[in-house]
Amino acid sequence: MSLPPVPADPGWDEDLAWLDRDPEREVWLARAREHDEPPGDDEDYGNFEPFSPEELAEIEEAAADELLAVTAATTGRRGPGQPGSARVFPGESASRAAAFGPGMPLDVLPGCAQLAVAAEAAMEDGFAGVSEAELVGVVCAWDRVEAHAHARKLAAIAEMARRNPGELDAEFTADQVAYALGESRARADSLIGMAQSFGTRLPGTAAGLEDGTISRYKAEIIARATVLLEDEEARAAEAEVLDRAARLTPGGLRAAMARAVITVAPKTARERRETAAKDARVERWLQDTGNAALMGCELPPAEALAADQQITALARELKKAGLDGDMDQLRARAFLDLLLGQDSRPGQGGAAAAAAGPAGAAAGGPAARITLTAPLATLAGLADRPGELGSLGPVDPWLARDLAAAAAANPRTTWCLTVTDGQGHAVAHGCARPEPKNQRNRAGPGPPAETGFSFTPAGQDGPPGGYGTWRLRTPGDGPDLIITIDPITTDPCDHRFESQGHDPGVKLRHLAQVRHTTCTSPICRRPAAQCDHEHNTPYEAGGRTCLCNTGPKCRHDHRLKQHPGWKVDQLPDGTFRWTTPAGRSYDTEPTRYPI
Numbered sequence: 001m002s003l004p005p006v007p008a009d010p011g012w013d014e015d016l017a018w019l020d021r022d023p024e025r026e027v028w029l030a031r032a033r034e035h036d037e038p039p040g041d042d043e044d045y046g047n048f049e050p051f052s053p054e055e056l057a058e059i060e061e062a063a064a065d066e067l068l069a070v071t072a073a074t075t076g077r078r079g080p081g082q083p084g085s086a087r088v089f090p091g092e093s094a095s096r097a098a099a100f101g102p103g104m105p106l107d108v109l110p111g112c113a114q115l116a117v118a119a120e121a122a123m124e125d126g127f128a129g130v131s132e133a134e135l136v137g138v139v140c141a142w143d144r145v146e147a148h149a150h151a152r153k154l155a156a157i158a159e160m161a162r163r164n165p166g167e168l169d170a171e172f173t174a175d176q177v178a179y180a181l182g183e184s185r186a187r188a189d190s191l192i193g194m195a196q197s198f199g200t201r202l203p204g205t206a207a208g209l210e211d212g213t214i215s216r217y218k219a220e221i222i223a224r225a226t227v228l229l230e231d232e233e234a235r236a237a238e239a240e241v242l243d244r245a246a247r248l249t250p251g252g253l254r255a256a257m258a259r260a261v262i263t264v265a266p267k268t269a270r271e272r273r274e275t276a277a278k279d280a281r282v283e284r285w286l287q288d289t290g291n292a293a294l295m296g297c298e299l300p301p302a303e304a305l306a307a308d309q310q311i312t313a314l315a316r317e318l319k320k321a322g323l324d325g326d327m328d329q330l331r332a333r334a335f336l337d338l339l340l341g342q343d344s345r346p347g348q349g350g351a352a353a354a355a356a357g358p359a360g361a362a363a364g365g366p367a368a369r370i371t372l373t374a375p376l377a378t379l380a381g382l383a384d385r386p387g388e389l390g391s392l393g394p395v396d397p398w399l400a401r402d403l404a405a406a407a408a409a410n411p412r413t414t415w416c417l418t419v420t421d422g423q424g425h426a427v428a429h430g431c432a433r434p435e436p437k438n439q440r441n442r443a444g445p446g447p448p449a450e451t452g453f454s455f456t457p458a459g460q461d462g463p464p465g466g467y468g469t470w471r472l473r474t475p476g477d478g479p480d481l482i483i484t485i486d487p488i489t490t491d492p493c494d495h496r497f498e499s500q501g502h503d504p505g506v507k508l509r510h511l512a513q514v515r516h517t518t519c520t521s522p523i524c525r526r527p528a529a530q531c532d533h534e535h536n537t538p539y540e541a542g543g544r545t546c547l548c549n550t551g552p553k554c555r556h557d558h559r560l561k562q563h564p565g566w567k568v569d570q571l572p573d574g575t576f577r578w579t580t581p582a583g584r585s586y587d588t589e590p591t592r593y594p595i
């Protein structure tokens with residue numbers, strides 16, 4: 001059936017953090033260039049001597065014999081052990097790249113020199129007869145070879161370091177590496193540090209880099225995140241992300257690593273934050289384009305988030321006043337207006353108007369909306385597990401408790417409770433409401449908690465099949481909050497939140513956003529609140545408006561799903577399975593909450 005096409009993205013975003021632009025890396029690259037540090041993203045493997053066609057055929061034959069003996073135990077997105085490839089096609093293709101088809105031996109072979117030889121051979125004849133699914137296999141194979149080559153390079157560097165254990169010898173080994181590679185000393189130092197880490201305290205990451213399931217850049221994210229940890233802690237933090245490091249985007253991996261580091265070493269994370277806060281600063285530099293950059297660093301997270309929202313609010317004002325530009329341009333304009341106390345609205349002549357202009361209006365305008373997600377045990381002081389601050393990412397337990405206490409002092413704060421399973425997937429949810437006035441003070445006081453948070457049964461039965469009704473006490477003078485907790489499982493679905501019409505009820509939409517806090521694409525981190533609430537099987541085709549057939553998709557991914565050749569399945573456990581035109585499929589699991 002044909003549906004009206006979904007219009008293009010309006011391009012108005014509440015929050016730019018979902019873009020997964022990896023600003024830290026971009027800034028680092030910019031700074032590196034500025035200070036003549038190497039950008040470090042150029043690979044220097046892969047300059048193979050050209051083989052003659054005869055040689056290639058020979059090598060391929062020899063390699064293929066050996067490689068085909070490897071059992072393809074699993075299909076793989078990027079290689080061995082990675083979930084995602086759609087299904088195994090019997091080897092019916094006659095192309096040179098046949099062995100790279102989904103589930104075929106070279107599609108799942110770990111990165112190695114032989115894989116490079118085979119991939120080289122597959123590209124002979126300009127890809128004649130190679131299917132798109134095989135082509136994806138070749139791309140992934142080179143990706144694994146690239147990671148593998150880097151692992152081998154680091155192994156050789158680690159050996160250089162091992163041979164020079166003396167203090168000065170060790171210091172100057174970095175210079176030797178830098179001379180040889182034409183790199184800066186700082187980069188050579190970092191290469192040696194990573195080579196040693198991978199050899200000793202990050203065995204899982206080293207293995208992933210070696211077989212190519214973890215790219216060089218992702219391995220560096222893991223190494224950098226764990227640099228302050230003890231060896232045991234580093235291993236434990238790595239173990240928290242290894243099962244999904246291959247499929248997370250760099251931004252997603254960075255957030256997962258930050259959470260893992262806080263989980264295994266909360267005090268170290270707190271000390272790191274507090275120590276780094278002393279380096280709070282504003283930096284400016286000239287960019288390659290000739291324009292300038294201005295950046296605040298090591299700022300308090302909640303204030304940085306609030307300031308960012310203030311910039312967006314003012315950008316909307318500018319838009320409303322008729323100023324041209326997309327959201328990025330308007331936010332940049334708002335940023336400067338706020339700092340310089342000027343007013344860029346048309347007709348204001350750019351005059352300083354801090355008090356009366358939009359800067360002043362924004363300052364007294366709508367309060368910033370900040371979502372804090374934290375384990376109840378952390379808030380009650382019973383555990384030191386990380387929380388999550390809006391789209392900024394993981395925060396340590398002390399910061400989470402401070403922010404929660406501050407929020408409790410504001411009567412406009414609302415509270416939601418999500419129950420998770422052992423993996424952090426939401427299985428039940430309740431939204432708090434103040435206890436009705438006429439019932440207050442009837443229940444005895446809950447057990448006192450040091451942090452002012454307590455959570456006790458409310459002595460009422462909840463709806464059938466639910467998790468009962470609970471009483472949440474927050475610090476301060478506010479009334480107790482009553483929370484009725486509903487299950488949100490769809491395996492099987494009893495359709496308890498189904499709407500009869502096309503549009504979801506408020507509760508259904510809310511629960512879908514609790515289950516998937518971001519767009520359900522495998523690579524998209526756009527907050528669910530800014531996404532379309534989409535029917536997987538269209539309503540017009542008989543699809544239910546229910547948790548079992550709907551979920552958040554951003555406008556881009558909503559359009560992508562409707563494009564010929566793309567297909568999305570919504571599984572009973574809340575997984576979304578995306579199948580691409582090449583016939584490969586990729587899963588998105590429900591959001592993992594901090595537990």
Ligand SMILES: [Zn+2]
Pocket residue numbers: 415416417429430431432510
């Ligand atoms: Zn809620």
Ligand SMILES: [Zn+2]
Pocket residue numbers: 490493494495496498544546547548549
């Ligand atoms: Zn249902």
Ligand SMILES: [Zn+2]
Pocket residue numbers: 519520521524525526553554555556557
């Ligand atoms: Zn998306």
